[in-house]
Amino acid sequence: MTVPEMSPATVPPALAIRGVRASYGRIEVLHGVDLTVPAGSVFALLGPNGAGKSTLLSVISGQMRPTAGEVVIGDKPVGKLSTQKLARTGLCSIPEGRGIFPNLTVRENLRIWTYRGGLSVKAVEEQTYGTFPRLAGRRGQLAGTLSGGEQQMLAISRALVTDPKVLLLDELSMGLAPLIVAELYELVGTLAAQGKTVLLVEQFVTTALLVATGAAIMVHGKIRQQGTPSDMATAAHGVYLSS
Amino acid sequence: MSPVDEPGLASEPSGGALPALTVSQVSVRFGGVSALTNVSLVVPPGTVTGLIGPNGAGKTTLFNVISGLQEPDRGAVHFFDTDVTMMKPYRRARLGLARTFQLLELFGTLTAGENVQVGLESTVKWWQWSHLRKALWRNSGSESAPGDPTAAVALVGSDALAVATPDRLLAEVGLEGMANEQANAMPTGLARTVELARGLAIGPKLLLLDEPGSGLDEAESQALGTLLVRLASTGMAVLLVEHDMELVMGICDRIHVLDFGHVIATGSPEAIRSDPAVQTAYLGTGSPPGGTR
Amino acid sequence: MTSFLQYTIFGIILGAGFAIAATGLVVTYTTAGVFNFAHGAVGMIAAFSYWELVANHHVPAVLALVIILLVGAPIAGALVERVLMRRLHGATAERPIMVTLGLLVILTGVATIVWSPKSQYQLNPIVSGSFRLVSINLQYQQVLTIGIAIALVIGLRFLFSSTRTGVGLRAVVDDPALLAMSGASPDAMSQYGWILGFVMAALAGVMLALTQEQTGISIVAMTLLVVNGYAAAIVGRLKNIPVTFIAAIVIGLLEDYIIYYLLPHLSQGLNSDITLALPMAFLFIALVMLPSVRLRAVGRLSTVRVPRMPSGKESVLGGAAFFVLAVIASVVLSSVVVRGTNLLNLGGEIMAFGIVGLSLVLLTGYSGQVSLCQFSFMGIGAFLMGKVAGGGSLFGLVAAALVCAVLGALVALPTLRLRALYFALATFAFADAVDQGFFQDSRVFGGGINVGRIILPGLSFGGNRSEFLLLSVFFVLVALLVLTIRRSLFGRRLVAMSDSPAAYATLGLNLAVTKVAVFAIAAALAGIAGGLYATVNGTVGSADFDFFSGIIFVLFVTVWSIRTVSGAFLAAVTYVMLTTFWSTGLGLVAGAGIILIGRAASGILGIDRLSTLLPLPWVKRAPVAGDSGTLAGIGTAPMEGETRVAG
Structure with missing residues (x-):
């Protein structure tokens, strides 16, 4: 299938995925994925459960090695880099539902964020509490005892303070009230406006497409369609509630 | 906004028969996260009831509360007229409550047949000598199981004298001739079906199915639907968590929609499909979840 | 003051x-x-x-x-x-x-x-x-x-x-x-x-x-x-x-x-250095006071490949073949003496330890419970064999089995609700407390107690060859029993319990009863093994059932294969040979074996590729769906203690 080019060739892609295949044991779940995310865009990857979206994010973040194909960030192929090296070169990956250490306090979580970014804990705390005042009152609390929204704020604060080039977000809105989701996505928009490239995986089409500048639908380990957010909204409806 | 059933014991299903399962005002919190808030629902015997909702809505937690793997912070669970809220899981199962798991919980180093057989024999006392005697000479898994798993017998067919065996039960769910496969070497879809057969083997009155259709192709999924409808026709109550909308809409008599740990809608498939709150839950827009209640 | x-x-x-x-x-x-x-x-x-x-x-x-x-x-x-x-x-x-x-x-x-x-x-x-x-x-x-x-x-x-x-x-x-x-x-x-x-x-x-x-x-x-x-x-x-x-x-x-x-007032009644048993007593008490493990679905599918179960026919034939080999061995070895040790007596010891190995196959191999105290039951069995009915009596064997079964149930009852690590620690504590507090007491084994050979009506096992054959028969019978249990309903339940406790409970099966039962049966088998062991050399002492030796033996069974009868037998051979001929190397060999098999849970007999054997850092292990991967990526195997909030 020919993928409609969304951005002029003058904007180099921040993230390119070429022919990526990946499998768990003998079972292949990604059957050759091609995706190009232009720099500075918020790109939404949509699709039903089990389509392979999270697997693709695992491949990009270096946790899983593809059996074929390559991942390029900026102009460097990063297939051989370990997860922590990727993190240090400017990839911030926030995994689904567990972007925090539940048995560490809020402040201790923030201390972990200082591994990348070269900031002091103080600076990280200031920046985080400035954006999310609710976390300031809970700095001594175990992160696992925070509300779902607060946990996700803490998780995304890593993207806020480590100044990544590329940000991967997996199911940011899962289990969260819409008001909080809106707040989080507003922040995602701000981050993108600062020039960061965002790839987000979402099952909630409408929510994701509010901030997205580009989108693709993934079904059965392949990209089925790629296009503008509004095109994808229509297409997604068919994929999700088909009957 | 859709009409929502009045929660609690008062909401008898049509016909006034005693529901197989009544969940009343159940709440569960994990740390600071509210997994379920005042959830109430009923599952009448002889029906397939659907439970749908986006990821993280609390469906699996509700299953854990019903089967006894999770104690609720508040609320009650009744199995017919027995209060099982604080009952141990194995006692609930002996009353006739069976379940499958979203993340498989097969007995991986046993064969598919043995998995089913453990279910079939669940009421047999292990110290009875006859079982040891049989095992002295036979192959594992090839003996016919005693006990009286009525539902399983009913399932096996019109032959009233039919004895449920692992082979026959597996054949019934479409796994003919797979009894000797080691369970952890089977593809996910088939493994899920083995779990279903194992659950059926205890002769349940209530069957909780957590995404039995994931990993199945279209034809297998259709066969599953037919099987579930047939089970319900024997009087069994089936509570089905499933993401495959075609399957859910096609076979459920009634559907509950869970979102953020709240039941946001209850009704027939047609009503649910056209319910704006449900569309919101699945596709996501700006309205807060409490607004639908 | x-x-x-x-x-x-x-x-x-x-x-x-x-x-x-x-x-x-x-x-x-x-x-x-x-x-x-x-x-x-x-x-x-x-x-x-x-x-x-x-x-x-x-x-x-x-x-x-x-x-x-x-x-x-x-x-x-x-x-x-x-x-x-x-x-x-x-x-x-x-x-x-x-x-x-x-x-x-x-x-x-x-x-x-x-x-x-x-x-x-x-x-x-x-x-x-x-x-x-x-x-x-x-x-x-x-x-x-x-x-x-x-x-x-x-x-x-x-x-x-x-x-x-x-x-x-x-x-x-x-x-x-x-x-x-x-x-x-x-x-x-x-x-x-x-x-x-x-x-x-x-x-x-x-x-x-x-x-x-x-x-x-x-x-x-x-x-x-x-x-x-x-x-x-x-x-x-x-x-x-x-x-x-x-x-x-x-x-x-x-x-x-x-x-x-306290001790000065008790010293008349205690001949062992009870202070050495105190730490383990404290450990046991501390463990018993821990909260129960919560039953939950972890979505982990054991992907261990298990050896094919022999059918009843095959195991009976195998047992018969084993006995024929034992008869041949008894003829060949009857007069062979190596470094002052009669090989037939060693053979008898091997059969006895083989039975302890079989108790581990049942307990750890099938039902997944790690026990480090099988030697304690063995020692208690040997002690009873020497004391009941004048020694060397079948009544001694029966007493050994019964007392050990009851003791086993008593150990398991307060600890079975704990998670695997704490359960293993409890058996560790029990084993050492029994060793230090009971076996080392000079009145228990003293310089060694004399146990006669078993006498049956019309049969005497005074000769080394008949004794060896008697123990071989016992080994074959216990092996058949263990295999039969595995093929029976109870065996299916043991494996099921080990594979998924959550599914086990939701099928209406009682985890606690099964765990106590299997622990008691395994303890009884170890007790019988101890009783038989005592008859081989005519005398036993506390050193035979030493705490460290017990751990080493468990490791040997694990190294060979804790799921098979052959594994139990080979472990007994290795253990008896090393204790007799190179006891300094006992721990070294066992430990090295464990390290070599690495994370291959099936032991040497279950290994099918060499890369699993090599612990060398530069040998990259291919992720094989053979030991701990998960099928179709259904959840990554969570470590114990990891919480998973299911939604």
Whole structure:
């Protein structure tokens, strides 16, 4: 299938995925994925459960090695880099539902964020509490005892303070009230406006497409369609509630 | 906004028969996260009831509360007229409550047949000598199981004298001739079906199915639907968590929609499909979840 | 009153030593998620190295301590992490238990080669001299021990909550993947963790050794001394350092009070050194008081390939073939004497240990419960065989089976609700308490009790050949019984219980009843094995059922294959041959075997590719759906203790 080019060739892609295949044991779940995310865009990857979206994010973040194909960030192929090296070169990956250490306090979580970014804990705390005042009152609390929204704020604060080039977000809105989701996505928009490239995986089409500048639908380990957010909204409806 | 059933014991299903399962005002919190808030629902015997909702809505937690793997912070669970809220899981199962798991919980180093057989024999006392005697000479898994798993017998067919065996039960769910496969070497879809057969083997009155259709192709999924409808026709109550909308809409008599740990809608498939709150839950827009209640 | 004050202060000093040991254990558990059974052995090696440097090579005490803590222990810790522990990520709960036990027996094995196991070694304190406090003479060394313990609690608290590395060390157990995504190296973190744990174990070893200035130290006593810390660490739930510290002090005090106040009144009734059994008694009590493990669906599918079960026909034929081979062996070996040992008698011993191995196949292989106390039941069986009906009677065998079954049920009842690690620790504590408190009592085995050969009406087993054949028959019968159980409904339940406790319970099956039942049956089999063993040489002593030997035997069965009859038999052959001909190498071989099979849960008999065998760091293991991967990526195998909030 020919993928409609969304951005002029003058904007180099921040993230390119070429022919990526990946499998768990003998079972292949990604059957050759091609995706190009232009720099500075918020790109939404949509699709039903089990389509392979999270697997693709695992491949990009270096946790899983593809059996074929390559991942390029900026102009460097990063297939051989370990997860922590990727993190240090400017990839911030926030995994689904567990972007925090539940048995560490809020402040201790923030201390972990200082591994990348070269900031002091103080600076990280200031920046985080400035954006999310609710976390300031809970700095001594175990992160696992925070509300779902607060946990996700803490998780995304890593993207806020480590100044990544590329940000991967997996199911940011899962289990969260819409008001909080809106707040989080507003922040995602701000981050993108600062020039960061965002790839987000979402099952909630409408929510994701509010901030997205580009989108693709993934079904059965392949990209089925790629296009503008509004095109994808229509297409997604068919994929999700088909009957 | 859709009409929502009045929660609690008062909401008898049509016909006034005693529901197989009544969940009343159940709440569960994990740390600071509210997994379920005042959830109430009923599952009448002889029906397939659907439970749908986006990821993280609390469906699996509700299953854990019903089967006894999770104690609720508040609320009650009744199995017919027995209060099982604080009952141990194995006692609930002996009353006739069976379940499958979203993340498989097969007995991986046993064969598919043995998995089913453990279910079939669940009421047999292990110290009875006859079982040891049989095992002295036979192959594992090839003996016919005693006990009286009525539902399983009913399932096996019109032959009233039919004895449920692992082979026959597996054949019934479409796994003919797979009894000797080691369970952890089977593809996910088939493994899920083995779990279903194992659950059926205890002769349940209530069957909780957590995404039995994931990993199945279209034809297998259709066969599953037919099987579930047939089970319900024997009087069994089936509570089905499933993401495959075609399957859910096609076979459920009634559907509950869970979102953020709240039941946001209850009704027939047609009503649910056209319910704006449900569309919101699945596709996501700006309205807060409490607004639908 | 003076004496009370004195005992209290000595108790606190002892407790401070335990506290150093216990906090070290907590550190390893916090930073690596592994309970290090070898913690005591590391401390023992450090204490003996200290002796070697100071007493033998006249190195100044402080310099010796610096060498041990800043050079020796860190290198050893880093090496152990790199070669042994890194391969365990994602393995089942029993693998770290077996690997650290392997390390324990290797280190004690090395120590017995380098230093004399029988001798007591006198240590020079780091600081000498003493002063008087009120009316008590205190040594500076004792004050140093308390000071170090307090400094450690404060220092570790600071490290773990207020430094980035300390927080990172805790984070790596929680979620190594997320730590990597945050830009830190999980591998480096767990290496730091092991280095810190080893340094603390070494420190505890030296400090505790120095509290024993009157008696000196020996290898076994030293290893067990550090074990005193285990109970305190359990009270602190393996994570709370201040609670662990307080528990250690309380245990030190209790031990001192019991020794000085209670024991003098009991000494007429006790001929063993009961003080050695105290730490294990405390450990057992601490474990029993732990909360139950919560039953939950983890979505982990064991992907271990299991050996095909032989059918009833095959096993009976196999048993018959085995017996024919035994008859041939009895003819061939009847007059062979190697180094003063009749090989037929060794054959008899092999059959007896083979039956203990079979009890482990049933208990650990099928139902997944790690037991380290099968030798205790064996010893009790041997004792009853010697005492009941004049020795050598079938009634003795029956008594052995019954008493052991009841005892087994009593051990299992309070502990079966615990998770795998704590259950294994409870059997560890029970095994040592039985050894120290009962077997070592001079009135139990004394210099060895005489047990006659079994006499049946019209049959005599006085000859070595008939005795060997009798034991072979017993081995075959027990093997058939175990295989039959596996093929029966009960066996299916054992495997099912081990594969998925959550599914087991939701099918209407009672986990508690099954666990107690299988533990009792396995205990009875071990008791029978002990009774038969006693008849082989006509005499048995406490050394035959020594605590460490029991652990080594479990390791041998694991190395060969804990799921098969052949594994049990080969383990018995290896064990008996080594004990007879190269007993110094016993622990070394067992430990090396465990390390070699790495995370291959099926043992040598279950290995089908060589790469699983090689622990060499540069051999990359292909992710095989053969030992601990998951099928179709259904959830990544969560480590024990990881919480998963299901939605």
